[in-house]
Amino acid sequence: MIARKNIVAILLGIELILNAAALNFVAYSRYVTNNLDGHIFSLFIIVIAAAEAAVGLAIVIRFFQIKETIHIDEATQLRN
């Protein structure tokens, strides 16, 4: 039920994981270290996630232009 075969759904899951990591950084920054390094780190995580989303969605659109689908099992051009 959780496993998705849609490439965009996989990218959505990656966004969720990156957000979880950034939230952990900010929480530890508040309750453990008492400085702002966690905030800086989560800002860079947000930047990298934005770059990743842009490139990933460009790849998805290109893949759709070639294969006419965005099912992950169709991505077999680099196999063998």
Next chain:
Amino acid sequence: MFLQFLFISSAVLTVSCALGVLMVKNIMHSCVFLLGSLMGIAGLYATLGADFVAITQIMVYVGGVVILMLFAVMLTGGNDFVSRAQNLLGLPASMGNKWTYAIGLLVGVVFLLTNIQLIRGLTKALPVKTITNEFPSTVTQIGHLLVKDHVLAFEMSSVLLLGALVGAAIIARPRKQN
């Protein structure tokens, strides 16, 4: 009291919308659930006193990444979204039901409370290390840290963003007609 209410509503919104991202079949609905989840995380940032990160979260993720995702879904979706069923209000069934309207209301409440919390923090001036309900603004300190201690990472991230956007434009450009 206010912070507890903000935390509970944000946490409920985050977890329920994250589960919605995973469980819902329609990929467009997954994107909208992701928007709710990211808004809840922005509320959690506001509870932690990270006002700059919360505003960046709302502007970059909710305003940028989710919209990009929605455009990608619409460009690659095909005919998956066409549905003729209607709900009680006479709208198509893909426009949502009472649960999605409730989640939308929760998104609005969390957004309002986040803004209230951030504006309250801007008007107060307290030392950083005291754990109270009002937080001082962290924007000045984050700005100093970004151009003093972390300036190399800052510049590298700017180059990374430039490269990523140029690469995305090159990858997604239309195919040449041979």
